[in-house]
Amino acid sequence: MPHWVTWMSKLSVRNLRKSYSNDDNDVTSVLDGLSFDVGKGEFLSIVGPSGCGKTTLLKIIAGLMSQDSGEVLIDDIPVGLDHHQVGFIFQEESLFPWRTVRQNIEFGLELAKFNLDERKARCDEMISLVGLKGLEDNLPHEISGGQARRVEMARSLVTKPAILVSDEGLSNLDAQTRNFVQEEFLRVWQSTGSTILFVSHNVDEAVFMSDRILVMSNIPSKIIAEYDVEVDRPRDRASPECRAYRSQILEVLRVEQEKAMSRLAA
Numbered sequence: 001m002p003h004w005v006t007w008m009s010k011l012s013v014r015n016l017r018k019s020y021s022n023d024d025n026d027v028t029s030v031l032d033g034l035s036f037d038v039g040k041g042e043f044l045s046i047v048g049p050s051g052c053g054k055t056t057l058l059k060i061i062a063g064l065m066s067q068d069s070g071e072v073l074i075d076d077i078p079v080g081l082d083h084h085q086v087g088f089i090f091q092e093e094s095l096f097p098w099r100t101v102r103q104n105i106e107f108g109l110e111l112a113k114f115n116l117d118e119r120k121a122r123c124d125e126m127i128s129l130v131g132l133k134g135l136e137d138n139l140p141h142e143i144s145g146g147q148a149r150r151v152e153m154a155r156s157l158v159t160k161p162a163i164l165v166s167d168e169g170l171s172n173l174d175a176q177t178r179n180f181v182q183e184e185f186l187r188v189w190q191s192t193g194s195t196i197l198f199v200s201h202n203v204d205e206a207v208f209m210s211d212r213i214l215v216m217s218n219i220p221s222k223i224i225a226e227y228d229v230e231v232d233r234p235r236d237r238a239s240p241e242c243r244a245y246r247s248q249i250l251e252v253l254r255v256e257q258e259k260a261m262s263r264l265a266a
């Protein structure tokens, strides 16, 4: 297991700005100078109202989209488009329906041209790490929603990315499955030591999982609050400490959500 530890990296975001323009040349400023760091091996969550630019931010960090200005650095080195150092867990289910569990997990290794033996070894390691043994040859429609999320987790981790980002990766699960997958996610994080940036609109989830939580404002968005979650793990979601973080963060979010609603209604 210790060899996993070598692939944790530090992520720095410096003064990131991004606007979109529509067909009428109306410009909407989405990211308004965002700056933060994710430490090596840290589990950082970002919560923010719907439409505040969370997906935009993660796409820029992952090199899937370019920013207008500002920098993304991995281990203090600036990265640009197509840098392939970030593993991405998407909001929507994104497995190939015609590929088996194993073939889905292998996909990134094929792109990176790993040889057959290495592919098999890494895949076997991930399959047992995320608890999918016995399901390797099933197709996506033959596994549950929670298992599918674990396949996606395995597929993102198998190439040993410097940073793992999740864009509301667990939001489409029913509450019971989501709790279980959250625990699995924590277990995998603790055994790989990877650096995780987790975006969520679910405050309970962020409090249960994270070392630290940042709150994003309504657009044009900035980081408006930061919380160190000083609660020992394993955490009890219903404990007074967790609930205290939850209600503080929800109050900050409620104000931003109301601003977002009044913008949409305007």
Ligand SMILES: Nc1ncnc2c1ncn2[C@@H]1O[C@H](COP(=O)(O)OP(=O)(O)O)[C@@H](O)[C@H]1O
Pocket: 020, 021, 022, 030, 048, 049, 050, 051, 052, 053, 054, 055, 056, 057, 219
């Ligand atoms: N490709 C695009 N072109 C124009 N506007 C966009 C595009 N993608 C997102 N937006 C707008 O940018 C804002 C932020 O979107 P997004 O990053 O998806 O937010 P979130 O993930 O927090 O819900 C929203 O107002 C959205 O409508």
Ligand SMILES: [Mg+2]
Pocket: 054, 055, 056, 091, 167
């Ligand atoms: Mg989004």
